[in-house]
Amino acid sequence: xxxxxxxxxxxxIRRRDLQAxxxxxxxxxxxxxxxxxxxxxxxxxxxxxxxxxxxxPERDRFVLSKGHTACALYVTLAKRGFFPEEELSTFLQPGxxxxxxxxxxxxxxxxxxxxxxxxxxxxxxxxxxxxKLSGAGYHTYVMTGDGEMxxxxxxxxxxxxxxxxxxxxxxxxxxxRFQQGAALADTNDIAPLRPKLEAFGWDVSxxxxxxxxxxxxxxxxxxxxxxxxxxxxxxxxxxxxxQDRVDWHHKxxxxxxYEIALAxxxxxN
Amino acid sequence: MNAxxxxxxxxxxxxxxxxxxxxxxxxxxxxxxxxxxxxxxSKLGGFKTKFxxxxxxxxxxEQNMVGVGAGLANGGRxxxxxGASCFLTGRALEQIKADISYSNANVxxxxxxSGMAYGELGPTxxxxxxxxxxxxxxxxxxxxxxxxxxxxxxxxxxxxxDGPCFLRLSRVGVPDLLPEGHVFVPGKAxxxxxxxxxxxxxxxxxxxxxxxxxxxxxxxxxxxxxLNMATVRPIDEEAIVAAAHETGAxxxxxxxxxxxxxxxxxxxxxxxxxxxxxxxxxxxGVYAHTGSxxxxxxxxxxxxxxxxxxxxxxxxxx
Numbered sequence: 001x002x003x004x005x006x007x008x009x010x011x012x013i014r015r016r017d018l019q020a021x022x023x024x025x026x027x028x029x030x031x032x033x034x035x036x037x038x039x040x041x042x043x044x045x046x047x048x049x050x051x052x053x054x055x056x057p058e059r060d061r062f063v064l065s066k067g068h069t070a071c072a073l074y075v076t077l078a079k080r081g082f083f084p085e086e087e088l089s090t091f092l093q094p095g096x097x098x099x100x101x102x103x104x105x106x107x108x109x110x111x112x113x114x115x116x117x118x119x120x121x122x123x124x125x126x127x128x129x130x131x132k133l134s135g136a137g138y139h140t141y142v143m144t145g146d147g148e149m150x151x152x153x154x155x156x157x158x159x160x161x162x163x164x165x166x167x168x169x170x171x172x173x174x175x176x177r178f179q180q181g182a183a184l185a186d187t188n189d190i191a192p193l194r195p196k197l198e199a200f201g202w203d204v205s206x207x208x209x210x211x212x213x214x215x216x217x218x219x220x221x222x223x224x225x226x227x228x229x230x231x232x233x234x235x236x237x238x239x240x241x242x243q244d245r246v247d248w249h250h251k252x253x254x255x256x257x258y259e260i261a262l263a264x265x266x267x268x269n
Numbered sequence: 270m271n272a273x274x275x276x277x278x279x280x281x282x283x284x285x286x287x288x289x290x291x292x293x294x295x296x297x298x299x300x301x302x303x304x305x306x307x308x309x310x311s312k313l314g315g316f317k318t319k320f321x322x323x324x325x326x327x328x329x330x331e332q333n334m335v336g337v338g339a340g341l342a343n344g345g346r347x348x349x350x351x352g353a354s355c356f357l358t359g360r361a362l363e364q365i366k367a368d369i370s371y372s373n374a375n376v377x378x379x380x381x382x383s384g385m386a387y388g389e390l391g392p393t394x395x396x397x398x399x400x401x402x403x404x405x406x407x408x409x410x411x412x413x414x415x416x417x418x419x420x421x422x423x424x425x426x427x428x429x430x431d432g433p434c435f436l437r438l439s440r441v442g443v444p445d446l447l448p449e450g451h452v453f454v455p456g457k458a459x460x461x462x463x464x465x466x467x468x469x470x471x472x473x474x475x476x477x478x479x480x481x482x483x484x485x486x487x488x489x490x491x492x493x494x495x496l497n498m499a500t501v502r503p504i505d506e507e508a509i510v511a512a513a514h515e516t517g518a519x520x521x522x523x524x525x526x527x528x529x530x531x532x533x534x535x536x537x538x539x540x541x542x543x544x545x546x547x548x549x550x551x552x553x554g555v556y557a558h559t560g561s562x563x564x565x566x567x568x569x570x571x572x573x574x575x576x577x578x579x580x581x582x583x584x585x586x587x
Contacts, residue, residue: 112374125336129325157336
């Protein structure tokens with residue numbers, strides 16, 4: 001799938017995500033909008049996956065470490081054929097398997113349970129190491145939030161990945177500059193990320209993480225070392241009044257805001 | 270049955286763990302050992318020599334170690350994640366919850382030198398909370414073998430079981446209690462001595478102390494049933510209820526806090542299904558002072574004569 005078509009799919013995923021959050025009355029829409037372009041590129045272009053065989057041993061792995069943006073993953077997985085799109089209407093409803101954080105034992109395509117931050121990268125290191133041990137050819141991708149990089153467990157995993165020379169591992173940091181309560185810079189400013197990752201022995205790319213023409217080549221890049229993509233994104237990307245506003249971390253649009261946002265995300269835009 | 274007090278040679282259960290793991294790994298290429306710089310203390314030196322590529326040493330980083338274990342399982346490997354129990358369970362508890370238990374990852378957690386095995390090193394290195402922390406987690410059998418034979422059997426079972434588990438091992442020497450060739454069945458207690466006057470329930474390093482106490486009780490004309498309850502979760506409810514009905518009193522002992530461990534697990538069954546007088550021996554909710562594990566167990570009332578005293582006091586409540 002080429003960039004223009006990927007952008008169209010990403011718009012559709014944004015619309016469906018917005019609808020799901022609006023209808024459920026809850027979600028983490030800001031961090032979903034920042035990450036959706038990357039997830040779209042992964043599932044509709046980059047990942048070698050088998051939606052009808054979600055546990056295929058040779059599948060590429062994707063771990064959404066920022067598990068609170070599960071809704072975006074659900075929409076992407078459903079659109080890619082892992083489960084029926086109609087099921088998205090159950091998001092956060094009583095008894096639904098689509099809860100606020102993804103469950104690998106219930107939702108096809110989810111690789112490991114995430115939610116508490118700082119968990120996905122260590123698991124992804126284990127996945128990549130497993131491929132090295134078994135000779136499997138799959139590639140492992142993991143996406144963290146930038147605020148999430150404040151968790152020390154990530155840096156344990158970053159050290160291990162370099163030590164194990166995991167050139168089959170790509171870490172994507174969704175660098176949208178905001179965490180739940182405030183800007184990263186006003187909380188515990190771990191930016192700039194590139195020199196830190198480089199100092200730990202990683203190969204680092206910096207891209208506009210909301211620009212498909214930069215996302216795809218970065219995801220497809222192969223390196224001798226573990227690869228980190230510092231993806232500069234906008235929280236709430238695609239919806240003007242949400243963009244870069246910290247309160248849209250988990251705010252829910254009212255009816256009027258919902259209509260405006262839907263219009264902004266329409267096919268013609 | 271009714272064997273004499275155990276007097277045989279003492280064995281470090283870590284040796285049985287290491288020997289069994291190496292034997293299984295020779296025929297099962299999926300087996301990998303994961304550790305936190307603990308090659309020596311986890312007795313993985315032989316494994317490292319035989320399978321150098323399959324020893325994944327993440328360095329001193331327990332949270333990463335447990336997460337890596339989950340990822341290795343996702344990639345089709347069979348990881349035995351080994352570390353001092355105090356750090357494995359305490360430092361990485363959220364990883365054990367989310368990545369292992371909740372994700373139902375096929376990872377074998379091996380808590381080394383549990384209880385007060387690191388006695389003199391002090392309470393930071395004592396692991397007397399690990400039953401409590403782990404046994405509340407679904408999908409996670411919690412097992413403390415009583416001797417080298419049960420350790421080997423439990424490791425073999427774990428390798429063949431499709432799911433996570435937590436094996437809690439000690440470095441404190443214990444005599445052989447179970448017969449050679451013993452097959453481990455999770456959630457099933459072993460009747461080591463028959464008796465009708467009360468039941469002594471223990472696991473790990475306390476089972477042989479209970480056997481000694483039972484022999485001493487026999488000299489008082491009291492016949493104690495002794496159950497080795499290696500599996501703390503799922504607990505053997507049937508054996509506990511039978512013990513309550515048939516012997517009328519239950520005494521537990523464990524190398525763990527009396528809060529939340531084996532005694533608590535037994536008490537939950539007794540209260541719900543067959544109330545009888547009970548007494549729980551263990552570390553009484555304090556940080557221990559300096560001493561070896563054996564010294565501290567004696568100090569906390571778990572020398573065989575102290576167990577006898579506790580049993581006699583309990584019998585007065587029947």
